[in-house]
Amino acid sequence: MSAADSRGRSVHLRRHLVDALTETGDLRTRPWRDAIQAVPREVFIPTFFRPVDGPAETLWMPVTADLIDESEWLELAYQDETWVTQLDGQLDPKQTERPVTGVPTSSSTMPGLVVRMLEELRVEDGAKVLEIGTGTGYSTALLSERLGGEFVTSIEYDSAVARRAALALGTAGYTPNLVVGDGLDGHPATALFDRVIATCSVRHVPAAWIEQTRPGGSILTTLTGWLDASAGLVRLEVTGQGRAKGTFLGTTDSFMPARPHDRPALPDDLFDWLGETSGKERATAIGPEVLEQTVDWTAAYLAQLAVPGAQPIGISEGDGPMITYLIDGGRQAFAALIPQSDRSWRVRTAGPVDLWARVERILETWRAAGQPSLDSFHIDIRPDVQTISLTGVGDRPLGSLPLRT
Ligand SMILES: C[S@@+](CC[C@H](N)C(=O)[O-])C[C@H]1O[C@@H](n2cnc3c(N)ncnc32)[C@H](O)[C@@H]1O
Numbered sequence: 001m002s003a004a005d006s007r008g009r010s011v012h013l014r015r016h017l018v019d020a021l022t023e024t025g026d027l028r029t030r031p032w033r034d035a036i037q038a039v040p041r042e043v044f045i046p047t048f049f050r051p052v053d054g055p056a057e058t059l060w061m062p063v064t065a066d067l068i069d070e071s072e073w074l075e076l077a078y079q080d081e082t083w084v085t086q087l088d089g090q091l092d093p094k095q096t097e098r099p100v101t102g103v104p105t106s107s108s109t110m111p112g113l114v115v116r117m118l119e120e121l122r123v124e125d126g127a128k129v130l131e132i133g134t135g136t137g138y139s140t141a142l143l144s145e146r147l148g149g150e151f152v153t154s155i156e157y158d159s160a161v162a163r164r165a166a167l168a169l170g171t172a173g174y175t176p177n178l179v180v181g182d183g184l185d186g187h188p189a190t191a192l193f194d195r196v197i198a199t200c201s202v203r204h205v206p207a208a209w210i211e212q213t214r215p216g217g218s219i220l221t222t223l224t225g226w227l228d229a230s231a232g233l234v235r236l237e238v239t240g241q242g243r244a245k246g247t248f249l250g251t252t253d254s255f256m257p258a259r260p261h262d263r264p265a266l267p268d269d270l271f272d273w274l275g276e277t278s279g280k281e282r283a284t285a286i287g288p289e290v291l292e293q294t295v296d297w298t299a300a301y302l303a304q305l306a307v308p309g310a311q312p313i314g315i316s317e318g319d320g321p322m323i324t325y326l327i328d329g330g331r332q333a334f335a336a337l338i339p340q341s342d343r344s345w346r347v348r349t350a351g352p353v354d355l356w357a358r359v360e361r362i363l364e365t366w367r368a369a370g371q372p373s374l375d376s377f378h379i380d381i382r383p384d385v386q387t388i389s390l391t392g393v394g395d396r397p398l399g400s401l402p403l404r405t
Pocket of ligand 1: 156
């Protein structure tokens with residue numbers, strides 16, 4: 001394809017993307033429509049991974065200009081898909097020609113979600129925005145197109161990812177303030193901001209984001225935890241003196257965790273510890289399916305709040321059933337959920353806290369309260385404590401659940 005043909009095709013595909021995202025309702029206003037039309041997404045994803053089914057787990061197939069036809073690559077760039085651009089914190093698609101396994105650590109988020117968040121950000125001309133998670137730079141380019149690069153600061157943790165984003169942004173003609181570092185610290189040098197937007201997810205809201213947002217400004221992020229349960233999008237209105245009030249927007253979006261908030265490695269002697277520790281066993285009316293957001297979005301998030309230091313792992317021995325373990329390495333505690341032949345569950349717990357009793361307690365109270373969905377809760381951020389509570393009924397019946405351990 002000649003350069004002119006390729007440019008023409010790109011403009012045409014962008015027009016289609018604008019129509020498709022308008023149709024889904026993700027794209028609602030003229031300024032963001034113009035931004036999507038203006039920014040060539042292909043510049044930000046010259047290479048990426050495409051997921052394919054493997055025998056046991058997802059495999060990641062590299063997509064680079066040498067491996068597929070240019071017009072096919074352009075078509076893929078304008079699909080409303082998230083394209084993974086880094087695995088395991090180091091592997092980029094140029095480093096392999098074969099499908100590989102790995103955990104995504106950077107990506108170009110699907111344009112529908114990117115633009116829905118940008119619409120939710122509710123910016124006006126002249127707003128100063130801090131973005132956490134530059135990634136490929138595509139969303140940074142949209143912000144820069146809409147507001148002007150001088151109003152946009154974007155922080156990326158991973159220096160190789162940041163380098164590629166800087167190159168792409170330069171190629172596309174954008175000049176935002178790019179920072180390589182931990183976005184959880186914000187960027188005092190260009191604060192105060194009117195808006196903070198995070199395209200990686202946090203366990204609790206970093207104090208720096210609150211401090212660096214102008215009172216009256218807002219923060220848009222997702223909350224997550226070590227059970228991988230997301231709260232969807234939340235908006236926090238900053239009121240000053242380290243405080244903010246937030247609402248859950250009722251979406252089921254999730255992002256990869258902000259790297260310092262990701263779960264820690266499990267103890268090296270895990271299997272010895274699990275094998276040697278007998279613990280106490282009892283029946284439980286609540287099985288591990290409550291940890292699945294596909295079963296109930298809110299229940300899984302509340303369960304995670306009950307045991308913030310725990311992470312899940314499934315273990316089966318030989319032909320035995322799959323046992324779900326919740327492991328809190330910091331507290332040296334675990335709960336093992338063991339399926340019974342009559343479809344009931346028993347739980348074996350060990351350590352100074354009964355992890356499963358905490359999950360049972362929170363979910364029983366939530367069920368007794370009529371199973372309110374997450375968007376019935378509000379978030380209260382103070383310098384010393386961050387909590388979520390049911391809106392309109394004070395601290396009862398669920399109490400104020402801390403976001404921080
Ligand atoms: C989903 S991707 C970002 C998508 C991006 N906005 C785009 O449009 O391409 C999330 C990014 O957040 C970055 N990240 C993770 N933790 C971070 C942190 N603490 N500070 C800044 N960036 C972080 C990851 O390296 C990754 O590149």
